Amino acid sequence: MPEVVPFPPTQHAKQPQTLIETRSLSYGATGQTLIRDVSIKVQHGKRTVLIGANGAGKSLLLRLLHGLLPPQAGEILWRGKPLDRAARDAQAMVFQKPVLLRRSVAANLRFALSVRGVSGRECRRRVDEALELARLGHLAHRPARVLSGGEQQRLSIARALTLNPDLLLLDEPTASLDPAATLMIEEQINYANARGVSIVMVTHDAGQARRMADQIAFLHNGQLVETGPADAVLNNPASPAAKAWLSGRLYTDTITPPPGTGL
Amino acid sequence: MPEVVPFPPTQHAKQPQTLIETRSLSYGATGQTLIRDVSIKVQHGKRTVLIGANGAGKSLLLRLLHGLLPPQAGEILWRGKPLDRAARDAQAMVFQKPVLLRRSVAANLRFALSVRGVSGRECRRRVDEALELARLGHLAHRPARVLSGGEQQRLSIARALTLNPDLLLLDEPTASLDPAATLMIEEQINYANARGVSIVMVTHDAGQARRMADQIAFLHNGQLVETGPADAVLNNPASPAAKAWLSGRLYTDTITPPPGTGL
Amino acid sequence: QDKFIILQSTTSTENSGLFDHILPAFQDKTGIQVRVVAVGTGQAINNAANGDGDVLFVHAKSAEEKFVAEGHGVQRFDVMYNDFVIIGPENDPAGIRGSTDAVEALTRIAKTEAPFASRGDDSGTHKVEMALWSATGVDATAASGKWYRETGSGMGATLNTGIAMGAYVLTDRATWINFGNKGNHVIAVEGDARMFNQYGITLVNPAKHPHVKADLGQQFVDWVISAEGQATIADYKINGQQLFYPNANASN
Amino acid sequence: MSGFGTVLWDAFGLIIRADKDLLEIIFLSLRVTLTAVIIACLIGLPIGAALGTFRFPGRVAVLVVLNALMGLPPVVVGLVAYLWLSASGPLGVLGLLYTPTAMIIAQVMLVTPIIAALSRQVIEDLNTEYAEQMESLGVGIRQRIMALIWDARYSLLTVALAGFGRAMAEVGAVIIVGGNINHVTRVMTTTIALETSKGNLQLALALGIILLVLALGINAAVMGVRATAVRSAYA
Amino acid sequence: MSGFGTVLWDAFGLIIRADKDLLEIIFLSLRVTLTAVIIACLIGLPIGAALGTFRFPGRVAVLVVLNALMGLPPVVVGLVAYLWLSASGPLGVLGLLYTPTAMIIAQVMLVTPIIAALSRQVIEDLNTEYAEQMESLGVGIRQRIMALIWDARYSLLTVALAGFGRAMAEVGAVIIVGGNINHVTRVMTTTIALETSKGNLQLALALGIILLVLALGINAAVMGVRATAVRSAYA
Numbered sequence A, B: 001m002p003e004v005v006p007f008p009p010t011q012h013a014k015q016p017q018t019l020i021e022t023r024s025l026s027y028g029a030t031g032q033t034l035i036r037d038v039s040i041k042v043q044h045g046k047r048t049v050l051i052g053a054n055g056a057g058k059s060l061l062l063r064l065l066h067g068l069l070p071p072q073a074g075e076i077l078w079r080g081k082p083l084d085r086a087a088r089d090a091q092a093m094v095f096q097k098p099v100l101l102r103r104s105v106a107a108n109l110r111f112a113l114s115v116r117g118v119s120g121r122e123c124r125r126r127v128d129e130a131l132e133l134a135r136l137g138h139l140a141h142r143p144a145r146v147l148s149g150g151e152q153q154r155l156s157i158a159r160a161l162t163l164n165p166d167l168l169l170l171d172e173p174t175a176s177l178d179p180a181a182t183l184m185i186e187e188q189i190n191y192a193n194a195r196g197v198s199i200v201m202v203t204h205d206a207g208q209a210r211r212m213a214d215q216i217a218f219l220h221n222g223q224l225v226e227t228g229p230a231d232a233v234l235n236n237p238a239s240p241a242a243k244a245w246l247s248g249r250l251y252t253d254t255i256t257p258p259p260g261t262g263l
Numbered sequence C: 001q002d003k004f005i006i007l008q009s010t011t012s013t014e015n016s017g018l019f020d021h022i023l024p025a026f027q028d029k030t031g032i033q034v035r036v037v038a039v040g041t042g043q044a045i046n047n048a049a050n051g052d053g054d055v056l057f058v059h060a061k062s063a064e065e066k067f068v069a070e071g072h073g074v075q076r077f078d079v080m081y082n083d084f085v086i087i088g089p090e091n092d093p094a095g096i097r098g099s100t101d102a103v104e105a106l107t108r109i110a111k112t113e114a115p116f117a118s119r120g121d122d123s124g125t126h127k128v129e130m131a132l133w134s135a136t137g138v139d140a141t142a143a144s145g146k147w148y149r150e151t152g153s154g155m156g157a158t159l160n161t162g163i164a165m166g167a168y169v170l171t172d173r174a175t176w177i178n179f180g181n182k183g184n185h186v187i188a189v190e191g192d193a194r195m196f197n198q199y200g201i202t203l204v205n206p207a208k209h210p211h212v213k214a215d216l217g218q219q220f221v222d223w224v225i226s227a228e229g230q231a232t233i234a235d236y237k238i239n240g241q242q243l244f245y246p247n248a249n250a251s252n
Numbered sequence D, E: 001m002s003g004f005g006t007v008l009w010d011a012f013g014l015i016i017r018a019d020k021d022l023l024e025i026i027f028l029s030l031r032v033t034l035t036a037v038i039i040a041c042l043i044g045l046p047i048g049a050a051l052g053t054f055r056f057p058g059r060v061a062v063l064v065v066l067n068a069l070m071g072l073p074p075v076v077v078g079l080v081a082y083l084w085l086s087a088s089g090p091l092g093v094l095g096l097l098y099t100p101t102a103m104i105i106a107q108v109m110l111v112t113p114i115i116a117a118l119s120r121q122v123i124e125d126l127n128t129e130y131a132e133q134m135e136s137l138g139v140g141i142r143q144r145i146m147a148l149i150w151d152a153r154y155s156l157l158t159v160a161l162a163g164f165g166r167a168m169a170e171v172g173a174v175i176i177v178g179g180n181i182n183h184v185t186r187v188m189t190t191t192i193a194l195e196t197s198k199g200n201l202q203l204a205l206a207l208g209i210i211l212l213v214l215a216l217g218i219n220a221a222v223m224g225v226r227a228t229a230v231r232s233a234y235a
């Protein structure tokens, strides 16, 4: 698959370096610790890709960053301050399973925009624009819940993009997309990134990680075992877990991360 | 990614060639024709891979083959006879979105087995075996609906496999799996196939299609535009739609399939 | 039409059909609509004491006199009477049919332990029944739940229940004549002077409840005890039987 | 009485010869019940939706009380409404006792907890699916409640119909505050109770069947509207 | 009467001095209501689940009738049960009239449609999610109904509690077939109606409050059991 065309460098050089960071973050449910002692920094304007095996805790970490789950220990800082309601309004998340309202495709977009106070002609314009970008124009009036899996995924990405967030959290956004749609969504993510939107994205596709990542964070068993620039981690993984993942091997040991892996 | 190890040829050479076929199958909903005039033959013991863009109708076609949707026109023949309840019992389907009961992981497997009349010690044995194969043993007692996306997918595949069907219908089974799990599931599918289970599988991953397909069927806009042996279709696609898909380009024309593409 | 009064009365009076007969005549004459709220005797008096009615029309003389004495009513007038009867199944298990002595009849019922359904609701009818029992010297309530059944309901419900279980019931004659579900029950005992049933009417006291429509209510009271009203009451018959006997003039 | 069959047969005869008085009673029944149910929905649905959507300390206690209020005895509701509306009660000056308005008030008191408790469950089931997405979008309290009610509207219809059934069948409360006054506050159920107490069981049954036919008509209309809406829409 | 506050205050006093007669009445109320609700669930839940799961011609008509039956007037139910159970009725030989069993029968008739109609909606909502997977597995009718009831059990609790509330508060039907006979078939609601007709509003209200406290207790117990079960389980 061809490399996507490069985009102009981000225009927000004056913004602080770290947009969101976690410090010794832990999360548990029903007596188990599912996220353990994760400290990660997401740079402003950068594309951070989260990888790791199924059940490693990637989706949980995204939810924690988005403020949907209360941390059990540790803290999350948004622009240096504790995460609050305003922080979440500056983020948008695409869930692993798209959640669409029992309404038409267009009404789903309208609803999200109306929540952010966009209405009237501006709302219509942005709905049309989002439908166009997601190539769902011909399905605008179809009930969202009868769309095909890939169409639902695209709608849910379009909904997040139309909110113009500062940080976009994407949980396997292209998992059920065809190759053309995958490329198209990657382009749109890059385009948003070029406009200054920071990206945190989960993927199981090593190729996509290569194409999209500025930074890589590798999760294993709820722990952060490796972080670093994309090239370094993908071409020269240090941790056995990342090595195994990249070569498609199973890795089951529970290990402690090598020292100094905070991004 | 390495090619999977080859398996011994199927042991059911005496079985009829065609396991299931459709003749001029059409399906529509809310006034639209979504599947149009599809005639396809699935060979016994073979692995048929369905590919095509999002919304092409792949999932609908699987549902039709499984007898979950009533065709609007045309017919479906299972071992030469009209599809009936018994035919569905000889099939198992893995849906694009896993549907898991609000019970524990193990209880989900137990339920499926009990439906097929498997109980007692035999049931426990097969539950354990399935958990082992899906590498979900440590999650046996966790509520199925809090599993991660990939774990849910694996559970739903394990559930289908444990039913020992004659035909396995798989809708993007590895879309949310990590590379190791993807390989593992592919191996298990191949292993089942080697035991005589016929496979129809949907994927958006050209690599997976290459690894897994004996036959390819390419859907575009609800129509079958190209079918044939995997090598031929993947290396030398005849239809513009398949060419576009393989190169990750968008293809939007509504075309009539070239004559004589019935498998 | 705004000219109306609220009349607090009892279910037995309403069920007898009397109001459907006399109220149109009154309304034709005065243009005043009478809105009847028919509830248990105790509830009717209670409602009136709360000021939720302009006129009280019940049959529990001592309670009515207490109502007036407490200042809730202006003055009570006798209106009419009828009588109570004891009805029972045709096969007459206690062998009391044709008796005119209610006390002896009840004594026999107690002795034979034939089922007897009592209203058990402190209504005017129930009070008369209790007076009769005390004259017999039998403590019927001690057998409550056995042959003596307290239904704790209105007259109609008690009749429905009593008839279905083949029990004797003390009821006022008007309700009985007008009752639609007699089954195989007939009047067993009648004509005892102790089974006399006096109705009275009282205007609710506007001094206590200023919003009471004293003027309209007084017109109704006056009409009911007038010669015309009394004649209308006497005129109410079912199958040729007169149900109520006006006696306003005699007592007032 | 020659058995149930005959009674039923007689009853059907009475339904056909519907007269003016009966129509008046039917009309008042419908007016009181439908008004009460609409008001109860306007109050109960948002309460149910809020309870189904938001967690707060003491929520379980509130749910227990709400569920228990589904067992509010009509007579008690009637008594409480009576004590408030009575001339000597706090709202006596309004002069509402023994009017259809009083009956509506009593029915609203009776039906609102039912609507709220049942819709709470329906909305909560939908909310488990929507919750994270709504949080993520930052949907405000009011907008979220409205969205959930709207998206669950077909399921909530059954809830509203349950409330309607309860209100339509109810007699204990309306007879106390309405007084069952002929031509003023007499409705179907109080008429049935009256005829039963007169021993006119046939007539009572006939009226009961008419009441059921009315309920059937309303239900059929609602389901018809629903089917039409669903056909052109967003399951 | 010096106002609502005083009445309520008096009422609380009466709750504390609960005597033997009152305990008998409370016990019978609980026995009749709980038995009726359990039977109604055993009948109504499978019917509701079947209607929520399977499509068949005429299904919408059945749903309309079922929803309308939620508005079955208690007096009518009482009358019908009375006509069946009365000595001259088809079931007269059983001698059930004016027994607690008759009251249970009447309440079952009243509550079963409510349970069936509400559970139909709950199950149907769950079934939209499960339907294809169940079809795919080839789950038989009975097993499918059982699985849906089981997986929807927490939502169905609210349905059962709605039925319980209705049965607990009901007076019109049980007074006709039970007869409100002291020491035999007298329950809380019929006692409240009796005291109301005597004009003893304080006592009636006090009993109403006791009834609500009972309902609260049952609801709290049910929600408590539920919370414990959920904590260790499979949401």
Ligand SMILES: Nc1ncnc2c1ncn2[C@@H]1O[C@H](COP(=O)(O)OP(=O)(O)OP(=O)(O)O)[C@@H](O)[C@H]1O
Residues within 6 Å of the ligand: A029, A030, A034, A052, A053, A054, A055, A056, A057, A058, A059, A060, A061, A096, B139, B142, B146, B147, B148, B149, B150, B151, B176, B178
């Ligand atoms: N509420 C919960 N209770 C118990 N376990 C939970 C809960 N939520 C998540 N888990 C467990 O936490 C682990 C991590 O889940 P998560 O969804 O973050 O995985 P993931 O890295 O996103 O995996 P995938 O690639 O499959 O999506 C899983 O094993 C899951 O079963």
Ligand SMILES: Nc1ncnc2c1ncn2[C@@H]1O[C@H](COP(=O)(O)OP(=O)(O)OP(=O)(O)O)[C@@H](O)[C@H]1O
Residues within 6 Å of the ligand: A142, A146, A147, A148, A149, A150, A151, A176, A178, B029, B030, B034, B052, B053, B054, B055, B056, B057, B058, B059, B060, B061, B096
């Ligand atoms: N009930 C329905 N009503 C209307 N349109 C429907 C209905 N069901 C499916 N469709 C449409 O049919 C088309 C084909 O759907 P299908 O799920 O088969 O696509 P697919 O090939 O599986 O796509 P994907 O790769 O995204 O899963 C989609 O455009 C979808 O919106």
Ligand SMILES: [Mg+2]
Residues within 6 Å of the ligand: A058, A059, A060, A096, A171, B148, B149, B150
């Ligand atoms: Mg995940």
Ligand SMILES: [Mg+2]
Residues within 6 Å of the ligand: A148, A149, A150, B058, B059, B060, B096, B171
């Ligand atoms: Mg699909």
